[in-house]
Amino acid sequence: AQSVTQPDIHITVSEGASLELRCNYSYGATPYLFWYVQSPGQGLQLLLKYFSGDTLVQGIKGFEAEFKRSQSSFNLRKPSVHWSDAAEYFCAVGAWEYGNKLVFGAGTILRVKS
């Protein structure tokens, strides 16, 4: 079965520090990968996505993610975190072979301390 694991429920970083949010997936097919961000009580906004090609993808708000097939990972990174980055982040995986359904991870809550 397809699954997505975000091992960290909460992460706290200092403003200006670097950030890495982990995402591991289990999929029996070539995956498409997404990172979404959710502010409290809001819908989700797409940060970035990977379909094919260059395994390092750039997204909005200075985020990037690297697809590592050998590790089944798609970790999200940002070199310098801003207080406005505090939110919940979701990794999601889909595959053409499994129709139109995305599978979401449980989310990682990011707290930023000043």
Next chain:
Amino acid sequence: DGGITQSPKYLFRKEGQNVTLSCEQNLNHDAMYWYRQDPGQGLRLIYYSQIVNDFQKGDIAEGYSVSREKKESFPLTVTSAQKNPTAFYLCASRIGTVTNEKLFFGSGTQLSVL
């Protein structure tokens, strides 16, 4: 401005009552989705529709029903059979039906049981 509108923002349900959550989009998107969000569990797919007058069950469809009579609208009814309805519900749409296209999300409805 184009977007997805969910209403109401907050909804309360009495025991044995059916309630309907509204989702309207003016993006001319073909596919629409309903997700349920519970703390620590990420998003789980309830129902989805790829075309008018057609919809499919997601992973947790029991206790829910939907209709897709118009392209713009995809209401979700939480029936009395859903014994644990308290959650945050998110509606989403996608321009096509291919998994690698991003989802656009509404701002959500928080449903609580009285």
